[in-house]
Amino acid sequence: MLSTVAFRGYRSLRDLVLPLGPLTVVTGANGTGKSSVYRALMLLADCGRGEVIGSLAREGGLQSVLWAGPEQTTGARRTGVTEGTTRTRPVSLELGFASDDLGYLVDLGLPQSSGFRSMFSRDPEIKREAVFAGPRLRPSSALVRRQGDYAEVADDTGRGFTELTRALPAHHSVLAEYAGALPELNAVRDRLRGWRFYDGFRVDAAAPARQPRVGTRTPVLSDDGADLAAALQTIIEVGHDDLARAVADAFDGATISVTDNDGLFELQLRQRGMLRALKPAELSDGTLRFLLWGAALFSPRPPSLMVLNEPETSLHPDLIPPLAAMICAAAANTQVVVVTHSGGMQERLAVADALTVELIKEWGETRVAGQTMLTAPPWDWGKR
Structure with a gap:
């Protein structure tokens, strides 16, 4: 460390x-x-x-x-x-x-x-x-x-x-x-x-994370999030239940899955009250960004150091607690540095005995x- x-x-x-x-x-x-x-x-x-x-x-x-x-x-x-x-x-x-x-x-x-x-x-x-x-x-x-x-x-x-x-x-x-x-x-x-360094992610309509991609086993999310679906499927197959619990906690019992269409992987989010699962193009910016942070933080191959730059950017205040919980869970397996000016994020991480500088x-x-x-x-x- x-x-x-x-x-x-x-x-x-x-x-x-x-x-x-x-x-x-x-x-x-x-x-x-x-x-x-x-x-x-x-x-x-x-x-x-x-x-x-x-x-x-x-x-x-x-x-x-x-x-x-x-x-x-x-x-x-x-x-x-x-x-x-x-x-x-x-x-x-x-x-x-x-x-x-x-x-x-x-x-x-x-x-x-x-x-x-x-x-x-x-x-x-x-x-x-x-x-x-x-x-x-x-x-x-x-x-x-x-x-x-x-x-x-x-x-x-x-x-x-x-x-x-x-x-x-x-x-x-x-x-x-x-x-x-x-x-x-x-x-x-x-x-x-x-x-590893993560400085926010693109979530606009043309963002890499919204496009179907050829999927291969992906223990480390890329810095642009292009391999999000493959990274999530890797976490699912490893049996990491913390991500599923974090998504359910953040989005009222929602579940995530990945579809395979001729080798092209695509994320799906199923929420209560919806007749079908939502595709990446239909997800809100905040929802997609939260899933990207989850894929990064629950990596099956933790690094010796992970640095996050203002992870709370563009997230609703209600998503700060579950995001902070994911960061604390990641810190149990790897050293984490969070650069932030969010008071809510600081308070949540302080509860986990984070060193504040x-x-x-x-x-x-x-x-x-x-x-x-x-x-x-x-x-x-x-x-x-």
Whole structure:
């Protein structure tokens, strides 16, 4: 289980360290940085897939996502005036996590030289990476560390390091290049690759979830919900009764089933008082969205981490309690982070002992309400 995630230099996250529990609720007013936390977690996951450079490019490049304020904000808080400060650290975007076994840190920066006449001079470079044991990076806890194109691994004595490579490309992660050779790198890479993110679903008339699709066994719902019918049928055949109970509770005893028309799977919802089952095209937006969340949360293959961004969007208040119940049930099998500003959702999840992290913004910087140097989780960024 993750105990800490940390971000430095990303959008409004100048230097943010978040504690995590089995079920964590990240909340705050609009504009406090909740979406930035969600995106930063996705970037961290992309490091395991080898896609972080491309993801940053889709956000406009490294320069577009960097913290735009002064390196230190203590002067602004003291004087009430925001002014530039003398830079003491290199321009960088840093991401990391710590868990009950392994942790990971990556430092991305501006390229020094992309090659003669190269058109990729805006691509960020991976300046530094580290895999470590324990709650934070220390010289004694480092298992693998990388500086520029040089990477090394801790030796069997635990007191020194052995060279891994001197020619690691700046746009390649050590996780992708050497995971097959080192079990600790493989464990971190697979963990990051397994994280799942759901940021609402399309429910318009042309939404993928409303269209019949060729069905195959689907233990993991896709992020666009296109394989909803196959995912629901997989849950049904596994014998997961919690989903059926959640649907019945939310829609007055309704039941769901899946039809197979020449290999094309289609969802059906049967409600009390109706002479026939309703097809996806006939379902309301809120009903379809609730079923999508159910398929995601009751996955027969739970990930190590599932992140939900404002799952209550476009749902009637009456659906918040059953949705919260599904989230709590999922948290019994996987670590869940819920980003929300719904008071009703917060109250329901608080009953299940969720850890609530409230974000606030001061002088453009996202901070955790009430967090001090003494109460913040232990974390050390290290140096280039």
